[in-house]
Amino acid sequence: MAAPDKKDYYEVLGVSREATANDIKRAYRKLTRKYHPDANPGNADAERKFKEINEANDVLSDPQKRAQYDQFGFVGDAPPGGGYGDPFAGGGFNFGGDLFGDIFENFFGGAGARGGNSNGPRRGSDLEMTMRVTMETAYRGASREVEVPREENCPHCDGSGAEPGSKITTCSACGGSGKVERAANTPFGRMVQVVPCTACGGRGKKIEMPCKECGGAKRVKRSRKIDVKIPSGVDTGTRLRISGEGEAGRNGGPAGDLFIHIEVTSDSRFQRDGADLHVRADIEVPQAALGTTVSISTFDGTEKLDVPPGTQPGSVLRIKNRGMPKLRGSGNGDLHVHVRVNIPKNLSARGKQLMAELAAEMKVDVAENKGIFDRIKDKFAG
Ligand SMILES: [Zn+2]
Ligand SMILES: [Zn+2]
Structure with missing residues (x-):
């Protein structure tokens, strides 16, 4: 060890x-x-x-x-x-992102007490890990297999620490109690203290031949593949608990739990705010003025959205129930569509002329107007 x-x-x-x-x-x-x-x-x-x-x-x-x-x-x-930060101390565990797609795991170790010398059943340590998922996975939910290195009871000796077939004898020093009384003479009289038996390490039993697999430690490190159900609607900060998948308990105690901390990566299309999603829609000036219908991509394909005539840049239109599923409760949040109006930059000559005419119709001064008025003036003068 x-x-x-x-x-x-x-x-x-x-x-x-x-x-x-x-x-x-x-x-x-x-x-x-x-x-x-x-x-x-x-x-x-x-x-x-x-x-x-x-x-x-x-x-x-x-x-x-x-x-x-x-x-x-x-x-x-x-x-x-x-340290505990490295469950296989020196083992160099490294979960490559390519192995698990959009998941990456990082064990930051098992919480829970170690040490002590109790012979009674003790619950195994909890294990914690981080799982990174895409927003789309968070939307749909998924089932993922993760690899968890953890301590388990040694299968070779069935957690006894003794080589199968070898004898486990009761400690003669303590009679199997694992404790001995120690008497000391003090100025206040004779004091009797109960301390763990040193002959058997407080276990009450002596192993003749330690297990070849675990060296008498009763436990071995194993890497297990565990299925993790990711419910739809998870968000960064969501913690999933997989009961009993932490480290094995000691002396017949229950296993600890495995906790998975979810981290949702950002998405190129959607901004998330709780259960609501925000998306941008670009439209052209005539579309904003006259109204149009645009296609908005969602995690479930495209949605048609009517943009009413006279829509202003920065307007927010809402598609109900097309946001993220709610993790607790039912239904979905909304999808908010933020409208951006593109001002044309590279108009053709005809495009410029039409714009200028529109400006004239609207009686607004534009740089291009001058040319038109000059031409009209010239026409009348001619
Ligand atoms: Zn063993
Ligand atoms: Zn003993």
Whole structure:
């Protein structure tokens, strides 16, 4: 379980995994004498060894830390060489976008407590991941397969930690309770404290031959493909819960949940505002003036929309129930069509003439008018 750069604490102290507190104390004293910097001046190897011995003793002489180390192979908040942010520490998990189309996943790790040395059933950690979907997928809903690396009970030993066929015996030091009483004489009298049994790591049982698959850890890391139902109407910030698809529970406890955080990518056509969608429609000046019918693309094909005569630039027309499906409740939002009126830029000579005539009809001054009036004047003069 320990990372490759980390030596096994039992190996460092040269004791077996079943060593008693006294065995550990004796081994520690012997080794510190041998590798103490004072006894080995200038010896870098001895100095490193001395540090290792102290680190190992720190953990193995503390029943709680030792129990945690026995169970997980590390002590503290994170395993050496990798945090929870990387469920397969050092495994280099990388979900290529091409593998999952418009999905990309990013595990930011399992929440929930690790450590401790309880023998009772404990719920597995929850797992969280992000899934990116297009707006069209959010509109229609979809079913997606995601790959989830997680801890499961070791199938080889059925989560017992013992090699099948080998014996699991009751710990003789604690009689199987996993706890021992420790008495100490204090100025206030004799105090009795109940502490986890160091001989069995607080588990009450001893394994003769650890499972070859999990090394006695009872758990293995597996990558599972899990079907995720994306309901229509999801939005950025929507969290889906897939019950029981997190990490396996311990000692018969239930599995954690898998939480999927949805991220909806932006769409080139639609702006989204909750369940409402906004889209732009470009029309020409005569269409705005005289009215027209335009085709508006929606996620369900095209819709005909009547643009009334005299529609102003920036007008918003509404197509009811053609927005996003509502995630909670029924029906859809509306589709808002923002009208933009294009002012012609590259008119033909005839187009310019017609515009100028329109301007004359409307009695408005335009740059082109001058030419026309000049020509009319010339005609009368001639
Ligand atoms: Zn196993
Ligand atoms: Zn015990």
